[in-house]
Amino acid sequence: MQKKGNKLSKKFYLRNDVIQVSKDLLGKFLITNKNGIVTGGMITEVEAYAGVTDKASHAFGGRRTQRTEIMFSEGGVGYVYLCYGIHHLFNVVTNEKDIPHAILIRAIEPTFGIEEMLKRRKKINLLPNITSGPGSMSEALGIKVKDSGIDLSGEEIFIEDHEIKIPPKEIISTIRIGVDYAGKDALRNYRFYIKGNKFISRP
DNA sequence: CAAACGATTTTCT
DNA sequence: GAAAATCGTTTGG
Numbered sequence: 099m100q101k102k103g104n105k106l107s108k109k110f111y112l113r114n115d116v117i118q119v120s121k122d123l124l125g126k127f128l129i130t131n132k133n134g135i136v137t138g139g140m141i142t143e144v145e146a147y148a149g150v151t152d153k154a155s156h157a158f159g160g161r162r163t164q165r166t167e168i169m170f171s172e173g174g175v176g177y178v179y180l181c182y183g184i185h186h187l188f189n190v191v192t193n194e195k196d197i198p199h200a201i202l203i204r205a206i207e208p209t210f211g212i213e214e215m216l217k218r219r220k221k222i223n224l225l226p227n228i229t230s231g232p233g234s235m236s237e238a239l240g241i242k243v244k245d246s247g248i249d250l251s252g253e254e255i256f257i258e259d260h261e262i263k264i265p266p267k268e269i270i271s272t273i274r275i276g277v278d279y280a281g282k283d284a285l286r287n288y289r290f291y292i293k294g295n296k297f298i299s300r301p
Numbered sequence: 302c303a304a305a306c307g308a309t310t311t312t313c314t
Numbered sequence: 315g316a317a318a319a320t321c322g323t324t325t326g327g
Contacts, residue, residue: 145308154308156323165323183321185309202308233309243322276308299309305325314316 103127103258105251111173111192116199119192120146120290123257125264128206130255132240137211139229140262141203143291143298145274147189149198152288153281154274157198168247169198176255178236178246185233188241190250190257204275204289205230207297208238215239231299268293275299 106126113119129138147155149169156166156179168177169191177189177200193199206229208215215238219228229235236242241255250256271287291298 147308156308161324163324179308180322181307182309182319183307184319187308189308200308204308231309274308303325303327306323307321310319312316312318 103129103260106257106259108174108251111190111250112194113173114193114197114199116146116148116192116201117288120144120201120288121264121269123190123201123203124269124290124292125260125262127209127258127260128203128239128255129210129258130239130241131253135211135214135240137214137239139206139209139297140260141205141257142207142295143203143205143230143289145202145204145290146288147200147202148286148288149193149200152286154284155198155200157200162198166198169200170196171247173199174250176241176245176248176250178241178243180243181233186236186242187232188236188239188245202232203235204232205291205298206235206239207295226296227300230297264292 123141126141149157150160157169172195173192175191177191179187189200189202191200219238229238270293272289274289
């Protein structure tokens, strides 16, 4: 039923324009394969974190710790961060080695393994809020902190191109959410989502 | 070694 | 709409 999906090549992540990569990720499919159970869906909302120049990023100012070390890796790996002790946020690391750019996946449109995702989220019906919001989405996909640093070209967590093109008109850019503390950097239009899609996080 | 904080979500008023 | 929950990471002594 689904068109054949090809995993994104390493080159996709290695580009140095994190904004462009963010836009390109919209319409791609984020898939996880946990214990033989496949879950995933189309990426509908993302946020870019431009490394050392972005106050909202953990790597702002070149801060390099054991946790953020992953972001300094070469693009193409996942960076999972535990926030508020409860939520697992999934990021895609981009750019070259030592340049800590990352893209936070905020929401996807459920496509594969919907039943399993509902079970993980303890929901009965498929509502838009099942995967809208970074923490919720990660839980639905079974992504955990221990997955941080995973190679996205592997078999457990990966991103596929199903040749769905999102017209530039359908891509909305706006300010990010939940980063008010970042001062003027919070006003950067680094958040992107697909126009009209219901599976995006709510204010 | 102790203290403060957060890229969120959920629940209550 | 506002506030609490909750724990690993980070920072300071």
